[in-house]
Amino acid sequence: MADVFLKNNSARGDSDRAQRIAFLVSIAGALLNAVLFTMYAFNDGISPLLIINAAFYMLPLGLIAYASYNSWHFRTALDAGVGIIYFYMWATTFFDAISGHPSVLSYPTLLFIPFLMILVSRYQLLIGYAFVQSALVYLYGEMFLAQAFGYDGLSVDTSMLPLLLAVCSGLCLLVLAIVAYSRQKTDKRLLSLVQETERLAARDPLTGLKNRRAFMDDVEQLWQSKAPFTVVFIDLDRFKPLNDEYGHAIGDKTLQAIAKRLERAPAANTTARLGGDEFAIIVDQQPSDRSLHETIKDIHQSIVSDIELNVGILSVGASLGYASAPFDGISVSELLHAADTAMLRSKGSGGGVARYDPKQDISSFASAAVEDLFRAALKAKRLKPALQPIIESRTGDVIGHELLARWPNSGLTHDPNPNQFIPIAEKLGLLNALLWHTMDVALPFVNERGGFLAINVSPSQLSSSTFLDDLKSVLARNEFAPDRLEIEVTEHVAFRNLEDNIRILEQARQLGCRIVLDDFGSGYSSLSLLEELPLDKVKLDKSLQGTANKRGVLQATINLAKGLRFTCCVEGVETADAASFAAARGCDQMQGYWFGHPELIDPPSSGLRLVS
Numbered sequence: 001m002a003d004v005f006l007k008n009n010s011a012r013g014d015s016d017r018a019q020r021i022a023f024l025v026s027i028a029g030a031l032l033n034a035v036l037f038t039m040y041a042f043n044d045g046i047s048p049l050l051i052i053n054a055a056f057y058m059l060p061l062g063l064i065a066y067a068s069y070n071s072w073h074f075r076t077a078l079d080a081g082v083g084i085i086y087f088y089m090w091a092t093t094f095f096d097a098i099s100g101h102p103s104v105l106s107y108p109t110l111l112f113i114p115f116l117m118i119l120v121s122r123y124q125l126l127i128g129y130a131f132v133q134s135a136l137v138y139l140y141g142e143m144f145l146a147q148a149f150g151y152d153g154l155s156v157d158t159s160m161l162p163l164l165l166a167v168c169s170g171l172c173l174l175v176l177a178i179v180a181y182s183r184q185k186t187d188k189r190l191l192s193l194v195q196e197t198e199r200l201a202a203r204d205p206l207t208g209l210k211n212r213r214a215f216m217d218d219v220e221q222l223w224q225s226k227a228p229f230t231v232v233f234i235d236l237d238r239f240k241p242l243n244d245e246y247g248h249a250i251g252d253k254t255l256q257a258i259a260k261r262l263e264r265a266p267a268a269n270t271t272a273r274l275g276g277d278e279f280a281i282i283v284d285q286q287p288s289d290r291s292l293h294e295t296i297k298d299i300h301q302s303i304v305s306d307i308e309l310n311v312g313i314l315s316v317g318a319s320l321g322y323a324s325a326p327f328d329g330i331s332v333s334e335l336l337h338a339a340d341t342a343m344l345r346s347k348g349s350g351g352g353v354a355r356y357d358p359k360q361d362i363s364s365f366a367s368a369a370v371e372d373l374f375r376a377a378l379k380a381k382r383l384k385p386a387l388q389p390i391i392e393s394r395t396g397d398v399i400g401h402e403l404l405a406r407w408p409n410s411g412l413t414h415d416p417n418p419n420q421f422i423p424i425a426e427k428l429g430l431l432n433a434l435l436w437h438t439m440d441v442a443l444p445f446v447n448e449r450g451g452f453l454a455i456n457v458s459p460s461q462l463s464s465s466t467f468l469d470d471l472k473s474v475l476a477r478n479e480f481a482p483d484r485l486e487i488e489v490t491e492h493v494a495f496r497n498l499e500d501n502i503r504i505l506e507q508a509r510q511l512g513c514r515i516v517l518d519d520f521g522s523g524y525s526s527l528s529l530l531e532e533l534p535l536d537k538v539k540l541d542k543s544l545q546g547t548a549n550k551r552g553v554l555q556a557t558i559n560l561a562k563g564l565r566f567t568c569c570v571e572g573v574e575t576a577d578a579a580s581f582a583a584a585r586g587c588d589q590m591q592g593y594w595f596g597h598p599e600l601i602d603p604p605s606s607g608l609r610l611v612s
Helices: 002-044 050-069 074-098 108-117 122-149 161-202 212-226 240-245 248-264 288-306 332-348 357-365 369-378 417-428 431-449 467-477 496-509 527-532 547-563 575-586
Strands: 229-235 267-277 278-284 307-309 312-314 317-325 352-355 384-392 398-406 452-456 486-488 515-518 537-540 566-568 589-593 600-601 609-612
Touching: 002 050, 002 398, 074 122, 122 161, 122 600, 212 267, 212 278, 212 332, 229 452, 229 575, 240 248, 248 278, 248 288, 278 288, 278 600, 288 317, 288 352, 307 547, 317 332, 332 357, 369 417, 369 431, 369 600, 384 431, 384 452, 384 515, 384 547, 398 417, 398 566, 417 431, 417 547, 431 452, 431 467, 452 515, 467 496, 486 496, 496 515, 537 547, 537 589, 547 566
Parallel strands: 317 352, 398 452, 452 486, 486 515, 515 537, 537 566, 566 589
Antiparallel strands: 229 278, 229 317, 267 278, 307 312, 384 398, 384 589, 384 600, 600 609
């Protein structure tokens, strides 16, 4: 695909060059036509025929200029325009001569103008024009000299002038044709050389797969397209002992055999060798997590199957880890880090296939050093709020934002995502401190934009004796009305201290805040919570979207929420189809990447920037 793209780009570059030349020549021809019109008018006077001739030349010149500037049937317009001008010029000149009105300017004009026109023609046409030009120059030369000066008194050398001019004119065009042909051949050789250079720069020389650079380019391109995809990192097990026992030649053949198996994987969009015994593939999105996992297990099975070589039957193990965009990272670096972390977990457990799981993989991130770094970052206010819009389904207007937290410029190899640093904040007892800091930064922005703000609160935050007092202080400090605040809780609020949590939520509701049950439909206790919690709104989990059966559940859940007089919001909307379905089924609000990614909020002097 990359080679085809390069070839098309190179061909397009050559065409662009020809179009630029044609455009400049056509403009020059139009200016020259105006100059000649002025000269003829000054010499012979203005006549209807002169006006018609000038206008006739302007039409094909204008056609060439338009076609070359707008890339509209360029070659056809160029060849036709040049041919029309060329033969019309000769026809009108011969007509004048036959009519007994040869102009003094006609002969030098015919020797000069065709070269300007024909320079932009292809070499095949230049060869044809060379012979035609020679014949016409000679015939008209004879006629011009006879009628303009007569042959009486002309020397033999002078009478040879038409023949000499005809030969020179034809030879010049033949030379131009040879130059054009040589340039075309050179361009083709250069194109072939550039293609080969680009291919070698993007390919692993041993396996022929894409190399690390080309793989990263593909990942970046897919990420920018916002298309769902999965990155799989592959690390071979027991390869080094095999390489040491049988030698590098057998090791290379083993890598080549595995590369061919990866290339044959139907779901593999891109296949790359990152170096050594490390590979990576990009897998097309599967209709469900189960089918995705089964697909990657099939790839794993193909890798570990026996390999028949001349030294016997060999086999290697493989550890595969994968992560899916956009769910497992808010940037390319986070996505790749997630896949690499899952692969390391798979390798640590003896090989196989592992999907990135924040709950399992967070342990590789959480260390004392990182905890200290998080504590220092929060104290220095380097953690930033991000706001994701919530829209009204009926009008499509943004009516609120959900407050999220980000840790940019963390100083770590990869900036951690919320699934990684929120557990650290909870472990350190800093969730409320993080919430008050991000609210202080975000509330002035929300005050400017209008609408409500939704905040996520965990059970551990509600258990704080100062939670409500601190919340009131933040709202008062930023002059933000409590009735513009939504407090989102999940079903985990019921796992401990349910009665105390309900009491705190009821007090918050009495202040004017609205209480929202988040991720409804993703767990097991949600239905009972609809009755127990003082709720105003239910947010339906993104897992209810997708298949026809899930959409049926989504429809029923919307009806349930509406029947209980709760405001209903569908989250995780990522396509126009999902948005149309939810809106048509009566949900009140929607949220998701289809309407906007989270916007990172810096202090007012820094403005906004978009989070990838």
